[in-house]
Amino acid sequence: MIDLKQLRENPAQFQTRLNLKGEYNLAPLLSLDQQQRELEVKRSQLQARSNEIGKLVGQKMKGNPQDPEIPGLRDEGNQVKAQLAELEPKERDLKAEIETILLTLPNLPDESTPVGKDEDENVEVDRWGDEYLPTNPNILPHWEIGEKMGILNFERSTKVAQSRFVSLIGKGAALERALIQFMLDRQIAAGYVEVLPPILINTQSLTASGQLPKFADESFKCDRDDLWLTPTAEVPITNFYRDEILNAEELPIYHCAYTPCFRREAGSYGRDTRGLIRLHQFNKVELFKFVRPETSFDELETIRRDAEAILQALKLPYRVLALCTGDLGFASAKTYDLEVWLPSSGKYREISSCSNCTDFQARRANIRFKEAGKKGTQFVHTLNGSGLAIGRTMAAILENYQQPDGTIQIPEALRPYLGRETL
RNA sequence: GGAGAGGUGGCAGAGUGGUCGAAUGCGCUCGACUUGAAAUCGAGUGUACCGAAAGGUACCGAGGGUUCGAAUCCCUCCCUCUCCGCCA
Numbered sequence: 001m002i003d004l005k006q007l008r009e010n011p012a013q014f015q016t017r018l019n020l021k022g023e024y025n026l027a028p029l030l031s032l033d034q035q036q037r038e039l040e041v042k043r044s045q046l047q048a049r050s051n052e053i054g055k056l057v058g059q060k061m062k063g064n065p066q067d068p069e070i071p072g073l074r075d076e077g078n079q080v081k082a083q084l085a086e087l088e089p090k091e092r093d094l095k096a097e098i099e100t101i102l103l104t105l106p107n108l109p110d111e112s113t114p115v116g117k118d119e120d121e122n123v124e125v126d127r128w129g130d131e132y133l134p135t136n137p138n139i140l141p142h143w144e145i146g147e148k149m150g151i152l153n154f155e156r157s158t159k160v161a162q163s164r165f166v167s168l169i170g171k172g173a174a175l176e177r178a179l180i181q182f183m184l185d186r187q188i189a190a191g192y193v194e195v196l197p198p199i200l201i202n203t204q205s206l207t208a209s210g211q212l213p214k215f216a217d218e219s220f221k222c223d224r225d226d227l228w229l230t231p232t233a234e235v236p237i238t239n240f241y242r243d244e245i246l247n248a249e250e251l252p253i254y255h256c257a258y259t260p261c262f263r264r265e266a267g268s269y270g271r272d273t274r275g276l277i278r279l280h281q282f283n284k285v286e287l288f289k290f291v292r293p294e295t296s297f298d299e300l301e302t303i304r305r306d307a308e309a310i311l312q313a314l315k316l317p318y319r320v321l322a323l324c325t326g327d328l329g330f331a332s333a334k335t336y337d338l339e340v341w342l343p344s345s346g347k348y349r350e351i352s353s354c355s356n357c358t359d360f361q362a363r364r365a366n367i368r369f370k371e372a373g374k375k376g377t378q379f380v381h382t383l384n385g386s387g388l389a390i391g392r393t394m395a396a397i398l399e400n401y402q403q404p405d406g407t408i409q410i411p412e413a414l415r416p417y418l419g420r421e422t423l
Numbered sequence: 424g425g426a427g428a429g430g431u432g433g434c435a436g437a438g439u440g441g442u443c444g445a446a447u448g449c450g451c452u453c454g455a456c457u458u459g460a461a462a463u464c465g466a467g468u469g470u471a472c473c474g475a476a477a478g479g480u481a482c483c484g485a486g487g488g489u490u491c492g493a494a495u496c497c498c499u500c501c502c503u504c505u506c507c508g509c510c511a
Contacts, residue, residue: 037473044481045479047481048479054442057491077491376470377470
């Protein structure tokens with residue numbers, strides 16, 4: 001959520017920065033805000049008088065219940081109440097309207113985010129591992145080799161659930177578990193505290209992290225219970241500290257979390273219909289940070305390095321993109337995407353996204369911190385990054401490590417976790 | 424799912440219609456005493472909004488109602504705990 005107070009002070013600046021993300025008209029919001037504030041002044045003056053009358057009546061009742069001034073005060077009290085009864089609903093409606101609009105406005109892009117209108121204008125800032133690009137000219141797509149080996153099964157999963165679901169069998173399942181364990185171990189060693197959170201989350205949680213109201217169609221919902229299937233561990237972890245005031249000394253807080261993730265993938269019906277790239281359910285190890293505002297852009301660099309470290313350890317070739325303003329996510333001020341080389345696509349494909357959401361989620365989730373001895377509170381900054389998407393990592397391994405004889409080599413770093421060198 | 428109890432400040436806990444943002448204790452901060460510490464004593468100690476300030480307003484799980492006035496009474500909802508039932 002953007003800061004209404006700051007918006008009020010620099011509307012032109014906000015408008016300019018928002019326009020880098022899309023089309024937004026702030027004029028109605030500003031007008032509603034002004035009306036609301038005028039009403040609020042009137043209302044609180046009336047309430048002050050009402051409180052005063054209440055106290056006066058109380059005093060007089062205590063002295064002499066027959067005091068002749070009491071009926072007059074009561075009358076005035078009733079009049080004030082009648083006026084309040086008119087103002088209050090108006091103000092409440094205005095506030096609700098303002099809130100509704102605020103919840104649909106995205107975070108402002110940071111000045112270091114490259115300006116551009118869509119993914120074609122993202123900027124490659126780094127590339128790693130050219131020497132590990134596969135030389136095998138006959139690589140089968142991961143879904144073909146996987147089904148051939150009997151470690152992936154899509155057809156039966158469609159029967160059990162729907163299209164875009166997969167089952168992992170035997171060594172496939174073991175590889176998935178090994179990847180989860182490997183990634184968690186690495187990130188825990190890097191200083192992240194593991195959390196295994198609830199996978200079903202309520203509407204308020206999704207709103208706080210920014211998935212709702214805008215992306216309701218993207219999430220699976222359990223209608224009877226006001227619970228949704230988590231689309232990313234970012235949501236439960238953000239909300240872990242919702243409505244809390246943290247001590248400054250507690251920051252930064254680093255968490256990592258393995259969760260399955262569920263996405264409806266509405267509107268992507270033609271894309272990536274085969275394989276592990278775009279499923280309704282996939283596993284992910286997520287990195288998450290709650291930090292002091294002045295450190296968040298440095299923290300973004302380190303969260304990105306922590307995600308990159310996994311790809312490097314697995315010797316998977318990848319590149320790093322700085323997303324341009326037009327391609328930036330709703331809650332993000334700055335995002336790096338890590339893209340792994342995927343031979344079946346003949347290009348790099350997203351495997352991690354690392355974002356600095358600045359105070360955007362903290363405002364929605366009301367997560368603040370207090371400096372000892374200082375007055376007031378500040379919003380924390382939140383960052384998240386995949387470290388990494390497991391299914392896509394599996395796909396990258398099945399392809400990049402595919403040998404001419406059709407076997408899959410296991411990346412060295414992973415061997416202790418799997419207890420074998422090839423699949 | 425059934426029956427009962429309950430939700431008050433960092434914690435514990437009082438408050439059943441009147442000057443209650445809320446006693447008291449603990450904790451915490453500052454000060455005094457002390458060589459130092461403990462103990463003791465004194466002062467302070469929620470959040471947000473409006474305001475240059477003085478000050479004002481809101482918040483006692485949430486929402487509504489009664490009243491001049493609600494933490495306190497009424498209604499609805501949510502959550503927690505205990506017992507019973509069912510179940511992985």
